Amino acid sequence: MPSAASPAASTDGPGSVTARQTEAGLRLARLRAIASAVNAGGDIETILDRVLLAVCRGEPWPRGGIMAVNRQSGFSELVTGYDPDGRSPDRPRRWALATSPVTIVAETRRPLVIEDAQRSQDFPGYQEDARARGYRTVALLPLGCTNAEEHEMVLSLHTRERIEVAGEELDFLTTVAHLVALAVERVKHLQREQRQNERLRRVLEAGAGLMELVLDGAALSAVAGMAGAVLPHPMLILDFVTGEAIARGSPFPETLDERGWRELVQGTAGPALAGLAEGAVPGEVVLLDLSAFGLPQKLPVIAEPLRVEHETAGLLLIFPRQAAMDSLDRVAVQEVRFALGAQVMRHHAEAKREARDLSEFLGQLFRAGAAEPARTQARAARLGLNLARGMRLLSVALPRPGGGPAELRRLLAGSLGRAMPGALAIEQEGVVAVLLPEPDGPAPDAALDRLLVAPVRARWGIRPVVACGPLCTLPGHYGQAWAECGRVLDLARMFGRDGLVRQGDFGPSALLLSAFDGALVRAFVEGTLGPIRRHEAEHGGDLLRTATAFIDEACRYQATAARLGIHVSTLRYRLRRLEELFGLDLEDSETRFRLALAARLTAIGIASSES
Numbered sequence: 001m002p003s004a005a006s007p008a009a010s011t012d013g014p015g016s017v018t019a020r021q022t023e024a025g026l027r028l029a030r031l032r033a034i035a036s037a038v039n040a041g042g043d044i045e046t047i048l049d050r051v052l053l054a055v056c057r058g059e060p061w062p063r064g065g066i067m068a069v070n071r072q073s074g075f076s077e078l079v080t081g082y083d084p085d086g087r088s089p090d091r092p093r094r095w096a097l098a099t100s101p102v103t104i105v106a107e108t109r110r111p112l113v114i115e116d117a118q119r120s121q122d123f124p125g126y127q128e129d130a131r132a133r134g135y136r137t138v139a140l141l142p143l144g145c146t147n148a149e150e151h152e153m154v155l156s157l158h159t160r161e162r163i164e165v166a167g168e169e170l171d172f173l174t175t176v177a178h179l180v181a182l183a184v185e186r187v188k189h190l191q192r193e194q195r196q197n198e199r200l201r202r203v204l205e206a207g208a209g210l211m212e213l214v215l216d217g218a219a220l221s222a223v224a225g226m227a228g229a230v231l232p233h234p235m236l237i238l239d240f241v242t243g244e245a246i247a248r249g250s251p252f253p254e255t256l257d258e259r260g261w262r263e264l265v266q267g268t269a270g271p272a273l274a275g276l277a278e279g280a281v282p283g284e285v286v287l288l289d290l291s292a293f294g295l296p297q298k299l300p301v302i303a304e305p306l307r308v309e310h311e312t313a314g315l316l317l318i319f320p321r322q323a324a325m326d327s328l329d330r331v332a333v334q335e336v337r338f339a340l341g342a343q344v345m346r347h348h349a350e351a352k353r354e355a356r357d358l359s360e361f362l363g364q365l366f367r368a369g370a371a372e373p374a375r376t377q378a379r380a381a382r383l384g385l386n387l388a389r390g391m392r393l394l395s396v397a398l399p400r401p402g403g404g405p406a407e408l409r410r411l412l413a414g415s416l417g418r419a420m421p422g423a424l425a426i427e428q429e430g431v432v433a434v435l436l437p438e439p440d441g442p443a444p445d446a447a448l449d450r451l452l453v454a455p456v457r458a459r460w461g462i463r464p465v466v467a468c469g470p471l472c473t474l475p476g477h478y479g480q481a482w483a484e485c486g487r488v489l490d491l492a493r494m495f496g497r498d499g500l501v502r503q504g505d506f507g508p509s510a511l512l513l514s515a516f517d518g519a520l521v522r523a524f525v526e527g528t529l530g531p532i533r534r535h536e537a538e539h540g541g542d543l544l545r546t547a548t549a550f551i552d553e554a555c556r557y558q559a560t561a562a563r564l565g566i567h568v569s570t571l572r573y574r575l576r577r578l579e580e581l582f583g584l585d586l587e588d589s590e591t592r593f594r595l596a597l598a599a600r601l602t603a604i605g606i607a608s609s610e611s
Contacts, residue, residue: 030054034176038183044148047183048080055157055176056082060169063135064157068147069097069106076100076154079147083133091133099125105140106152111174113165114138117158136162141173144181155180199328206230207335214343220244223343231332233325236265236317237340238274240407241347243414245270251299251319269293271458274411276303277315278459282337283330285320304337306344311407314344355409358383358426362433365475366482376475385424390438393469393478395485396452397431399462399498408432408456408464415455419447431489433482438471445500453499463498465489528598531582546574547584548599551592 037050048066056064065081075094097103101123105112114120117130117138126138135158143153155177210226224237224246234249250261265273269290276288280303287298299319306314316337318325325333361383365376380387396412409427412434416423422437434452436443443451448466456464467488469481484503492501532544546564550571553559561568578584585591 030057031172031175033057034179038179042187044184044187045080047187048180051176051180051183052080052082052155055155055173056084060159060163060165061139061157062160063133064155066143067100067102067154067156068149068151069102069154070094070149070151071097074098076102077151079153092129095125095129099123101126101140102154102156105142105154109142109144111142111170112140113170114140115164116162130158133158135160137165139165139170139173141170141177143177143184145184196328200331203230203328203332203335207332207339210335210339211342214339214346217346220343220347221246223339224248227336227339231318231329231336233321233329234319235336236273236319238265238270238277238315238317239313239344239347240274240277240315240410240414241313241344241351243417249319251301252295256295264293271415271455273317274315274455275459276301276317277305277312280305280315283333302333304333306337306341308341308345308348311348311404313348313410314340316340351410351413354383355426358385358424359428361385362426362428362478365478366428367479373475380475385435386422386437387472387475390471390473392436392438392442392471393481393485394434394436394448394452395428395431395467395469395482395489396425396434396456397465397467397489398456398460399465399493399496405430405432411455411459412452415451419451433485442471448500465492465498466500467492468500468502525598525602528594529602532578535581541574541577543574543578543581544599546571547578547586547595550575550586551596551599555586555592 033054034051037054038047040047040050042050052064052066056062063081063083063085066079068077068079070077073094074097076097078093101112101114114123114126114137116136117123117126118136120127130136130138137159139157141155143155146152155173157173206226206229210223210230213223213226220237220239220242221244224235225248227235227237228248234247234251236248237244237246239245245262245266247258247262247265250256250258252261256264272290272292273288276286280286282304283302285300285302288301289298302318302320302325304316304318305312306316316333318333320329361379377387396408398408405427409425409432412425412432416425416434416436420436420443424435426433426435448468452466453463456462467485469485469488470477472478472481488501488503488506491503491506492498495506497505529544532547535541536543542564546560549563550560553563557568557571561571564571575586578586584595586595
């Protein structure tokens with residue numbers, strides 16, 4: 001029966017249904033073995049070894065390997081291999097990418113079959129290796145994953161004899177590659193989680209140790225050293241209470257070492273960096289421009305203000321090594337910030353207590369003097385103040401709202417503490433009293449400007465008023481010196497002065513002027529001279545200068561005309577215009593007094609502003 005014989009004959013040939021079923025069963029068994037190897041767990045190397053063993057156990061692939069594409073070195077490197085004949089120690093473990101097909105497979109992400117590697121001249125490196133090791137047909141498949149060094153991996157399988165690789169076999173091997181990729185990525189994910197958990201544990205333990213260090217009363221330098229181990233980024237810690245500036249690492253390692261960076265922040269760049277505390281948003285990365293200090297590139301920085309009782313008592317600056325910080329970096333930042341906040345809080349409490357005691361003592365000294373000099377000097381010594389040596393008294397105030405007196409005191413104390421040992425800044429009556437030791441004479445104006453004016457300008461963008469008082473060599477001198485500083489501040493406010501101001505800047509009338517109300521003085525000057533100034537601004541002329549010259553020359557016509565370089569008739573005409581336009585009769589002594597006083601007040605204001 002042909003119809004029966006035909007099917008019966010078809011069951012015995014190499015392409016028969018039975019043969020295909022047998023091949024499918026073998027592939028299924030191999031796939032089970034591979035899946036079992038993948039799911040058995042272990043590290044990446046172990047999984048790759050098991051998978052390769054399962055693939056090469058039996059025909060048609062008795063040997064093979066997994067290669068890593070290392071573009072940096074320019075070689076295809078053996079990750080793991082299987083050879084039933086054993087490995088020879090002198091066999092190569094890497095091949096030049098220029099002569100290897102693995103680069104093509106990795107880039108195209110498609111399988112590649114070399115029918116006879118011993119004869120193919122497309123890849124000389126494979127041809128040489130195939131002849132040396134005795135293999136023929138090669139199948140290469142991209143695994144779609146990378147090894148621990150993030151190099152792409154390729155599966156390479158070899159046969160002893162030349163064979164034809166069917167599409168079903170390539171589909172099977174592609175499935176194997178997908179299983180391997182899934183397993184490798186799962187292991188990597190677990191390893192990343194383990195590393196993250198371990199890092200988080202270390203960060204939290206280090207944070208706890210950091211807080212213990214703070215509570216044990218360690219110095220800020222020791223706390224900063226441990227903070228550097230918690231947060232692996234360059235950082236800068238500014239303590240506005242003590243004036244310390246501690247750098248850990250340099251944000252410019254190629255151009256500026258840590259020592260150079262520390263000197264820069266403790267010097268000219270300090271005020272600019274401290275100014276980042278104003279308006280800083282914790283955790284936000286901003287670009288810091290340090291071009292004024294010879295560092296042209298803009299620097300990413302995170303500014304974390306350290307606040308105590310609603311006041312900024314310090315600042316933590318972090319300079320990320322990469323563009324963005326990860327979540328554990330942010331956890332580390334908070335641990336460091338928390339510990340430094342506690343450290344600065346301790347300094348703040350100590351400084352506040354000392355400042356309160358000093359302020360109370362100076363207040364009594366300014367008001368009542370030293371009724372008992374010996375006891376007064378002894379108490380001053382307990383507070384760290386040596387009244388036995390000469391001290392220059394100054395008073396510093398802000399011309400308009402900026403920081404409060406407490407914050408101004410901390411800023412000046414930090415600036416003075418770094419440059420002038422023994423100097424004190426004490427909050428007193430809404431301003432800051434500054435005591436400067438003078439063992440070798442008064443500090444030059446340039447030094448005072450750098451220590452007292454520049455930090456305020458860098459922090460708040462305004463210049464303070466610095467009233468420079470006299471030298472105090474005895475406890476009884478301080479009350480008079482403080483009164484003089486108060487007069488100078490009043491005069492500076494009256495005439496809109498800022499910067500360094502002295503009583504002598506206002507001439508011999510300073511004592512009298514300080515008794516007047518500033519607003520009344522300005523109103524008097526404006527009411528007397530304002531109409532003349534406005535007329536001259538609109539129509540020109542020289543009426544005001546003519547009037548003041550006439551008064552200065554005691555109403556002598558010829559002397560006044562000679563002083564102004566005009567004819568006497570021109571002088572008489574100008575005097576008539578003053579009377580016609582403004583009702584000013586300069587023959588009247590009261591009129592002359594009002595004009596002379598207004599002109600003198602104006603001259604004092606102009607001279608003090610320019611001095």
